[in-house]
Amino acid sequence: MPSHISRLLFTCLLIFSGMQPVTAQLSLTANTASAKVKASLVSELKTIVPSEAFRVAVKLEHQPHWHTYGKVLPEDVIGKPTTLKWTLPEGWTVEELPWPDTHEVPSTDGKTSQGYDGTVYLPAKVTPNGKSGNIAEISVKVDALVCDPQNCMPAKPEAKLTVTVGDKAEADPAMADVFAKVAPAATSVVSTPETQAVVAKAPQRSFAGYLLFAFIGGLILNVMPCVFPVLGIKIMGVVQQAGEDKRQVLMHGLAYTLGVLICFWALGGLVVSLGKAWGFQLQSPGFVYGLCAFFLIFGLNMAGLFEIGASAVGVGADLQAKQGVSGSFFSGLLATVVATPCSAPFLGPALGYAVTLPAALAMLMFTMIGLGLASPFLLLSLMPKLVSSLPRPGAWMESFKQGMSFLLFGTVAFLAWVLTGMVEGQPMLFTLFGLVIISLGCWIYGRWSLPHKPTRTRFIAVLLTFLCIGGGLAFGWPQVERGVVSEGNHVEGGLTWEAWSPEKVAELRAANKAVYIDYTAKWCFTCQVNKRVYKDAALQKLIADKKVVLLKADWTNEDPRITQALSELGKAAVPVNVLYSPGKEEPMILPELLSVDNVSAAIQEL
Template sequence: MLHPTLRFLLSLLLLTAVSSPLSAQLDLASGTTGAASAKVTASLVSELKVAEPGKPFRIAVKLDHQPHWHTYGKVLPADVIGKPTSLKWTLPEGWTVEEMPWPDTHEVPSTDGKTSEGYDGIVYLPAKITPVANAEGTAEIIVKVDALVCDPQNCMPAKPEARISLTLAEKAETDPSVTEIFSQIPSIESSSLIKPANAPAKPAVTSFLSGLFIAFIGGLILNIMPCVFPVLGIKIMSVVQQAGEDKRQVLLHGLAYTLGILICFWALGGLVISLGKAWGFQLQSPGFVYGLCAFFLIFGLNMAGLFEIGASAVGVGANLQSKHGLSGSFFSGLLATVVATPCSAPFLGSALGYTLTLPPAQAMLMYTMIGIGLASPFLVLSLFPKLVSALPRPGAWMESFKQAMSFLLFGTVAFLAWVLTGMIEGQPMLFTLFSLVIIALGCWIYGRWSLPHKPARTRTIAVVLTLVSIGGGLAFGWPQVEKGPVNAGAHVEGGLTWEAWSPEKVAELRAANKAVYIDYTAKWCFTCQVNKRVYKDTSLQKLITDKKVVLLKADWTNEDPRITKALSELGKAAVPVNVLYTPNQSEPLILPELLSVDNVSAAFQGL
């Protein structure tokens, strides 16, 4: 039997998943490869214009990379994180293909300010083709490239395709236009041939293990991100309460908390993989945000001492050996994951991007490692009881500490209510705020009259009134979204004028040869709000004015398929994303996730 609060959160998660339009999510799934293919294109060149049946000849896959982008070689060095490039050939029946040695890779700029080993510019990947002995007429050769294309800011999968048609005749005829190209490629006789090109490539074990480590570190860092910080108060109280208790129960609580995190990560990861949803998608649902707002208000009042409902609901109960206490720890794990989704902490963005290049099973393992990283501090305390024993002993001070922690939850309520102002406008938002007052009234009734020393009739009436108040408040304030123009009009923020983003606006400004800076943001994204401090710098404002940069804001607070598609074309699946289009440049400069005056100024000074 699930705890009522657990059922409440799972219902909210399910409601959001069902309510998101599938068509918009499919745009994200399909857009990445197409966008990445523009970063690297493929074509086929043959040393022959006319091939002779049964006689082998050389062919090469020409990869043409956009400036600052690179792909990887056939085999990755041990210290390189990436994905090996592979080729899949489609040939006429009976024809064979064997790969020849590829050119040596060289040092290329990579993400996070590091260097890597790969290919950039133009590179030719040779192979040996042998037609069937009775071939005649014309034949078409097709190759599909499977690669990871990266620049100094991000990576995305690329699968460009190339094809070429050849004529068959009794005598082969070379193509003089490619003589210089094939003079740089070893002859068939002098080169030692590699395994058949269609044979499966050796897995990049080292690269994947490195990715798992990065995922773990990203999940660990989430514990100190502001998105998760309010939940830390709940977890701290739980650990303190467990000091000196039965060590087996301490371990069970740690495992229950970890299981709650993992199940939530598996559910969200499954939706991201199967439906192509964006990370943090549930926070684009006004109903889900409102539900969290009401939820944190109720438990903030509980921690402040207005009423007691049994701390099993938040995993900090006094009776740690009861079933409810374990379900509370499990629920705390679910809650920690839900409030962590709007965060894109250091390392986490790279880990989430890397999952786009992996098969579903490996991608789910990446999500598992992120979850373990998030759960690891609490889990370590549970596995090593001596660390728990080193914490302060339970005492009267804990009540004051618990009440102080409630203000973290009230701060979260304020933040979520502000997020709702970007989703709900006018009178419906007023109703939503009043509904929170009604819910608080229900909590006060419960705390005032549903006390053990009160008569049974009084307690029953109090419970009924409480349920009516909370249920009525939720019904009264449930967000009523009034559909209207998205991103309409310009506005001033931080001393700068931002115009509304749209694909048409971007195309118009770029056609006029203007510098365009786009801030892809959302109210529920805390990192996005931190980044806004940068734009208040007067020297940066002057630089933007001097360079005549047009500022566009793409607000993703509410679901917008156009923004989802634009992000996917940039190889991104989450905000914040900040890009600068410079005149006469086809590709934008993508800035780091965490902005500073220095890195934004450096981008504009390059204009």
């Protein structure tokens, strides 16, 4: 890692390549619940024929004394309906077939319930598309609550099935007895809100609508505190460009836009191919520390502590130079990197939808977000009259530049605060001292690496500068000490919050309680803005009167359980706030930006 560090400071791409990757985990790991009920997928045919429907069945095998529930719960039964989420080849469809009748099973507190135990087959009808001679894969994810006479816990087993597509159907004799008891493929079931299985559905909004949301969300990112410091740097460049050749100004705008798009394409490619969630890199303490050091160095530069020369820095470092087209490109890269903690209004739905799309359409969504982010600066470069109307360069620019440095220092403070949620105890002290050593290197460079100094003095200053920066990064590199996570309650905003877990949610919902979940992260600025709502006295009283249990799901560090929960809600970024009402299966998802009114209105419906 240390060999990458010096270049990591000056280019976003090397920051990316030098960080430690976050492990891609979008499915729940094997746990106690998944061992209580296992799922497999079987088919009545070994070889299927295009456009001819055939039957499949999800085989659930329960451990002794454990049970799950049916598709629909009787009114007097407290539990969770079992649902299926299918993943099929493009063009294929799936329809539900009648499930077996539930029967009486022993439940918690010495009571009985209606559900499935032992081995049960849940059938469906699949209509394939495609050409013969292909191999196709079907997968299904079961979402169930598995219970025994003592307790309940959520289970999400998955199953896959590979079938051959041929010119002639071939039955599987081993499955004949199973499907003899299943309704024929010609049977269809009318879906109602009470009986429908979870099947892939068309989005309520059109694809063009989500593209518009993506563009508007990217546009709003420009005024988010995560991005605005980078724009401050670019404002300096725009002021210097006033009165320049129009073609040169346009080149700056195009370079900035290209930098934004390339970084969005890289992030989008990781999100799509690895199943990552938006903002995943901010869950890496090393990456956050790299950004912290980067903004500190450039803040000190803008404050006048030192001047970065092109020969000392390399590609894209001289962001204020008149000829800095490469600097504009670099600024576009940097703006995208620091934009990822922000899920602005309109952007959340677009990101959640993007991760469910085929790769090409998903990348188009990320392209629209990038164009939204780059559009103000691009518009400025396309309309030179706007540039020429800006104030002419002068002595005032030095004061303006130094003033803009405090935006960068504010970003350093925010990122350091984010690190406190990842690094605890003495390692965090070393991390802060590492930033001090980096600042010392910048001071040495500004004090002794001046044009009028002797060559030997300048050489030693540069050497000491890189030693301090490299040593500071190595000394302060975050050392995460994983300990026992406290499951206790904590008070925030005048409200008492409990730690979120899938088991806790299942337990509370099984007890017929209202549950409010705040999916949040320290690095998410919008999440911090939302917290102001909880301080309202009237809202606090309403929550107490309605006996709402508050759960906080902290996604500051990577947690595959939270990633999975967000994915099931159709979300790919925080903030996400949901309210589960007793007796209702689906939660109410609140807007990304909370207000006292919209939170109160949601709770009033309980």
